[in-house]
Amino acid sequence: MRRLFLIAATALLVASAGCGGSSSSNGVVNVTVWHGYEDIEGKAMTSAAARFNATHPKIHVTVTNYGNADYALQKVLTAIRGGAYPDIAYLYGSWAANIARSPTAVDLSSRIKEPGVNWNDFWPAERQAVQVGGKVIGMPALVDNLALVYNKKLFDQAGIPYPTANWTWDDFRAAAQKLTDPSAKQFGWAYVADGSEDTVWRFDALLWQAGGDILNSDNTKAEFNSPAGVQAATLLQQMATVDHSVYLDNGNDNYANLFNSGKIGMLFTGPWDLSSFPDVDYGVQVLPGLTNHQTISGPDQWVLFNNGSQRTQAAWTFLKWFTSPQQALIWSTQTGDLPIRASETQLPGYDAYVKKYPGVSVFVQNEANALKARPVIANYNEVSQAMGQAIEAVLLGKGQPQQELDQAADQADQTLATGQ
Amino acid sequence: MISRAARSEHVSGWLFVAPAALLIGIFGILPIGWAALLSFQNNDLLTTPTWVGTQNYHTLVNDPVFRQSVNHTIVYTLLFVPLSVGGSLALAMLLNARIRFSRFYRTAVFIPVATSTVATGLIFNWLLEPTYGVANYMLGKVHLGPYGFFQDPDQALYSIVAMTVWGWLGFDVIVYLAALQGVPESLVEAARLDGAGRWATFRHVVFPLVSPATLFLIVWSTINALQVFDEIYVTTRGGPLHATTVMVYYLYSQAFEFFHAGYAAAIAEVLFAITLVFSLLQLWLGNRRVHYGS
Numbered sequence: 001m002r003r004l005f006l007i008a009a010t011a012l013l014v015a016s017a018g019c020g021g022s023s024s025s026n027g028v029v030n031v032t033v034w035h036g037y038e039d040i041e042g043k044a045m046t047s048a049a050a051r052f053n054a055t056h057p058k059i060h061v062t063v064t065n066y067g068n069a070d071y072a073l074q075k076v077l078t079a080i081r082g083g084a085y086p087d088i089a090y091l092y093g094s095w096a097a098n099i100a101r102s103p104t105a106v107d108l109s110s111r112i113k114e115p116g117v118n119w120n121d122f123w124p125a126e127r128q129a130v131q132v133g134g135k136v137i138g139m140p141a142l143v144d145n146l147a148l149v150y151n152k153k154l155f156d157q158a159g160i161p162y163p164t165a166n167w168t169w170d171d172f173r174a175a176a177q178k179l180t181d182p183s184a185k186q187f188g189w190a191y192v193a194d195g196s197e198d199t200v201w202r203f204d205a206l207l208w209q210a211g212g213d214i215l216n217s218d219n220t221k222a223e224f225n226s227p228a229g230v231q232a233a234t235l236l237q238q239m240a241t242v243d244h245s246v247y248l249d250n251g252n253d254n255y256a257n258l259f260n261s262g263k264i265g266m267l268f269t270g271p272w273d274l275s276s277f278p279d280v281d282y283g284v285q286v287l288p289g290l291t292n293h294q295t296i297s298g299p300d301q302w303v304l305f306n307n308g309s310q311r312t313q314a315a316w317t318f319l320k321w322f323t324s325p326q327q328a329l330i331w332s333t334q335t336g337d338l339p340i341r342a343s344e345t346q347l348p349g350y351d352a353y354v355k356k357y358p359g360v361s362v363f364v365q366n367e368a369n370a371l372k373a374r375p376v377i378a379n380y381n382e383v384s385q386a387m388g389q390a391i392e393a394v395l396l397g398k399g400q401p402q403q404e405l406d407q408a409a410d411q412a413d414q415t416l417a418t419g420q
Numbered sequence: 421m422i423s424r425a426a427r428s429e430h431v432s433g434w435l436f437v438a439p440a441a442l443l444i445g446i447f448g449i450l451p452i453g454w455a456a457l458l459s460f461q462n463n464d465l466l467t468t469p470t471w472v473g474t475q476n477y478h479t480l481v482n483d484p485v486f487r488q489s490v491n492h493t494i495v496y497t498l499l500f501v502p503l504s505v506g507g508s509l510a511l512a513m514l515l516n517a518r519i520r521f522s523r524f525y526r527t528a529v530f531i532p533v534a535t536s537t538v539a540t541g542l543i544f545n546w547l548l549e550p551t552y553g554v555a556n557y558m559l560g561k562v563h564l565g566p567y568g569f570f571q572d573p574d575q576a577l578y579s580i581v582a583m584t585v586w587g588w589l590g591f592d593v594i595v596y597l598a599a600l601q602g603v604p605e606s607l608v609e610a611a612r613l614d615g616a617g618r619w620a621t622f623r624h625v626v627f628p629l630v631s632p633a634t635l636f637l638i639v640w641s642t643i644n645a646l647q648v649f650d651e652i653y654v655t656t657r658g659g660p661l662h663a664t665t666v667m668v669y670y671l672y673s674q675a676f677e678f679f680h681a682g683y684a685a686a687i688a689e690v691l692f693a694i695t696l697v698f699s700l701l702q703l704w705l706g707n708r709r710v711h712y713g714s
Contacts, residue, residue, distance in 0.1 A: 074676035077465055098679065101467055185551055193571075195659055250571050251657060252545050258552070382678055393661055398573065 029314040031061045033302075034076065034086040036069030040275060044334040048327065052318055059314045069300075070196075073098060076305075080104050085305050087315035090141055093129040093299045094197060097378040100132035106304040106312055108136040117320060121341045125370050129299040132376055138301030139319045140340045144270040145297045145366050146205055148172075148285045149277075149359070154179055154186070154265045163266075163285040165293070169206075169235055172266075172288035176245040179265030187247040188265045189239065190258065193395045194251030195388035201296050201374070202268050203391050206232035208372050209290040215383070215416070219375045222412035224387055225405035231290075233394050233401035241397040248395060270298075271338050271363045284359030286366050297370030329353065338363055379415050386411040452692075458685035465681050476686035486687065488662055489670040492577055493694075496666060497645040499581045505637045507585065508592030509630075513622075515593065516600045526597065530590035537587070541654030544583045545570065570656050573663035580664055584651050588644075592637050599633035600626070628711040635706040639699055646695050667691045 037045045042065060049061045064086070066075050073095045079085035080102065091099060099105050108130075112119045119127065126140035148163055155162055158178045163171075176188025192198040204214060212228025215221060223229075240246040247264055249255040256276045258264050267273070268287065286293045302323075304315050321327060329344045331337060336357045339345060345364070354361050374380065390408035393399035434441075459476055463469035480486050515526055532540065547555050548569035559565040569579045603626055611621045627634075649668040652658060658665040658673065665673075667687060675684035 071676075077676075077679075081465060101464070193660075194657065195661070196657075247551065248571065250545075250660070254549065254552075263552075379678070385677075389661060392659070396571075396573070396660060398661060 028058060028060050029310055031059060031088065031311060031315045031318055032086040033061060033063045033318070034066045034072070034089040035063060036066055036072055036090060038065070041335045041337075044331060047334075048322060048331065051327075052321055056317065056321075059317060061318050076303075077102075080305070085307070087307050087311050088302050088304055088319060091138070091301060091303050093301060094374060094380055094384070096129060096132050096137055096301070097376050097380065099137050099303055100135050101378060104305050105137055106306050106316075108139065108304065108316075109134065111316055112136055112139075114320070116324075118341075118343070121325070121343050123297075123299075123340070123342065123367060125297040125367070125373060126299040126301075126340060128373055129376070130301050138303040139323050140299055141302045141323075142300045143297060143338050143340055143367065144272060144299075145295045145338075145363060145370050146202065146268045146270055146287060147295065147363055147366050148266055148287055149259075149269050149273070150266045150283050150285065151259065151262060151264070152281045152283050154262065158265075162283055163288065165286050167285070167288040169288055169290055173235065173239055173243065173245075176239060176266060177243045180243065180245040182244070184263075186263050186265070187258075188243075188245035190247040190249055190255035190264045190267055191236065191240070191395060192251060192255065193240075193248040193392050195385070195392040196251055197384050197388070198251065199388045199391050199395075200384050201298065203232060203236070203387070204374065205268070205287060205294060205296045206235060206290075208294045208296070209287070209292060211291055213372070214387075215375050215377075215412075219377050220416055222383070222386075222409035222416070224412075225402070225409040229405050230401045233391060233405060236391065237394045237397075237401055240395045246395070271336055271357070271360055274357060274359060275336050282359065284362040286362065286369060293369050294371050295366055295369045297367065297373070336360060338367070377416075379418075382415040383412045386415070455685045455688055458682055459689050461682040461685075462680075463682040463685075464679040465675075469682070472682070476683045479683065480686055480690065485662055485665060486670060489665045489667045489687075490690075490694075492664065493646055493648075493666045493668075493691075496577060496581060496648060497642060497698075499578075500584060500645040500648075501638060501641045503581070503585045504588050504592055504641055505634065508589050508637070509596050509634070511589065512593045512596035512600055513626075516597060526593075529593050532587045533590040535587075537650040538654050540583070540587055541651060544579075545655055548579060571660055573659075573661045576656050576660060576663040580648075580651060580655065583655070584648065587651070588641070592641070595633050595637055596630060599630040603629045631710040632712055635702070635710045639702050639706075642698050642702065643695055646691065646698065667694075 033045075033049070035042075035045055045063050049063045052061050053059070066072055066089070069090060069092065072089065072091055076085060076089045076091065085104065111117070122140050123143055126143050130136050130138045130140065148167075150163055152162065155175075158175075160175055160178055163175070179188035180186060191202065207214070207224060207229050210228035210231045212226045212232070213223050216223050236246075240248065247255060247258060255264060255267065256273055259267055260277045260279050262280060274282075287295050302319055304312065304319065306312055307315075322331075323340065325341050325343045325347060328340050329347050329349050332339050332344065333349060333353045333356065338360070339350075339353075344350060354364075375383070377383075386408040387405075390399070390404035393404045394401050458469075460471060460473060461469040462472045462475075511529060515522055515529065519525075547553050550556060550566055550568050550571055553569075555569065556566040559567070568575055570576050607625050607629070608621060611625045616624065647668050648666055649672065652664050652666060652669050653672075656664040658669045668691065671684045671687040671691070674680045674687065
């Protein structure tokens with residue numbers, strides 16, 4: 001899962017620029033890559049393509065920004081329908097099952113065995129995320145997890161010690177309350193309360209910590225309305241509607257600006273947000289826990305689409321190069337993203353990367369707390385929406401945890417029963 | 421049998437409209453037909469579609485979110501159309517008076533129409549932000565609020581109405597201004613000489629004379645309002661808790677978030693039927709009430 005790269009706006013502004021690109025007469029194969037990277041990451045993407053083009057005279061890679069990555073799947077699907085689609089696209093991990101159904105997506109299961117790929121060097125969560133049935137539908141593009149990011153100055157002002165690795169939900173709730181100051185419009189915590197996957201995946205971490213799960217083991221029935229789910233939703237309810245210590249973000253990513261302005265004490269967020277906080281002296285700690293300190297990891301992938309064998313081969317050459325340890329470390333150093341391969345941590349440049357991004361080492365270690373993954377099923381979006389509505393209702397004080405989660409579970413069960 | 425002359429006229433007539441007819445056929449009629457077909461399918465836009473008969477329509481009837489979306493669409497339309505058409509007539513009357521800087525005011529009124537919906541949406545998102553937004557700050561100064569606006573399920577739809585009326589008012593004003601320029605000065609003067617006051621002049625002379633513009637605006641605004649989407653997409657995205665899920669937004673999320681293209685097409689067909697009924701009703705009423713001049 002990836003944050004909203006830009007506010008919903010760009011989704012409309014950036015019309016999917018026609019990809020075109022076929023092999024030209026001089027034997028150079030054109031490859032088109034669609035991505036949603038902005039700013040620093042956007043520049044890093046462009047420079048990666050330039051480095052590749054300079055060293056691979058027979059291939060020319062063009063990178064195109066498709067706007068907000070939250071809506072990328074529909075754009076790519078529309079492009080496939082239209083017959084002019086990219087060779088490679090950045091797509092969220094939660095879409096893996098949808099992508100696997102498209103005959104246009106290239107199955108990489110034999111290619112990942114090629115020498116030089118070193119498949120097992122990728123983190124387990126990444127490898128799981130791209131495997132659907134017997135297929136491998138993409139190469140790992142990014143791995144994230146949620147940790148607790150906090151504003152040190154606000155903690156000092158409130159006279160409370162910084163979060164520790166042993167923090168409990170109670171410690172967390174109490175601190176959030178102390179960090180809240182209505183007169184200064186200052187909140188202890190922020191939660192994205194738009195009912196989207198942003199709302200859901202933060203809840204997932206709490207659900208898992210309480211010992212619950214989203215669905216049963218064979219993905220046929222909802223289980224998020226278990227006592228564990230209710231416990232997690234109740235924490236949100238108490239903090240949002242009783243303590244009023246939570247800033248409810250309506251999905252426009254205001255929380256990042258507000259954290260950077262010193263209006264919010266703590267966030268559950270990932271490494272992608274760190275570059276948005278230049279004005280804050282922040283610390284990073286693993287999530288507060290209940291029975292354990294589980295987090296959720298959201299791997300995303302580069303999916304390869306079949307535009308004929310020549311272009312597919314060229315696109316694969318690029319992907320293999322781009323996800324190699326050396327290139328991945330350059331990427332991480334430029335952007336602050338976590339290493340996608342374990343071996344990156346052994347490379348000489350790794351120390352410089354850790355120094356450049358304070359707190360990032362906590363995220364790297366936190367990858368070990370990512371024990372579970374969201375279900376890889378084609379109708380995950382509908383299950384997620386049902387959960388999102390329930391959590392949103394609880395946060396807004398419009399419903400009770402048990403009742404809302406039960407209702408959402410019914411809806412999810414219906415969706416799962418249709419098996420679409 | 422038609423005569424040879426008439427037939428050649430027939431042929432050349434068709435030749436003249438052929439380019440337009442072809443374009444409308446390809447981009448209008450054909451997609452309408454295809455969407456109708458789609459509504460009887462189970463189609464995820466990825467795999468081979470299957471024929472399911474009227475199942476999508478049966479599901480629609482029992483879908484609570486769909487019912488909500490119909491309600492929201494109708495409530496929105498019933499608010500948006502009178503407010504924007506009525507408001508614009510009042511504004512146009514003011515702007516039609518000979519006042520200083522009237523050209524400037526006319527331009528100012530039209531600016532929101534020319535501004536991109538995305539920009540408008542972003543600005544309103546911040547203006548109406550409950551904790552830090554300017555709207556609540558100003559209202560607080562006069563001891564009102566704070567309001568949740570887009571974040572309160574009970575206020576979100578009305579906030580969308582306010583934003584879109586503001587955004588579209590300028591267009592209606594321009595149409596009314598043109599119509600008002602066409603009202604003969606002599607008629608207004610005659611009414612005055614007969615002792616009609618300002619209201620009576622407006623009610624019995626001006627209003628009937630601009631009625632063709634009113635009919636056009638009502639039909640046009642209604643069709644637009646029934647299909648409202650952009651403004652919602654860039655602000656509330658159908659939320660909170662489906663409070664601003666209108667038919668087109670629901671259609672969009674079914675087709676492009678959940679990949680139920682067939683189901684989405686069925687929603688589109690229902691919307692088409694509703695639009696048709698509204699438009700026919702308005703045109704029928706219009707034929708009885710609208711004054712098209714001599």
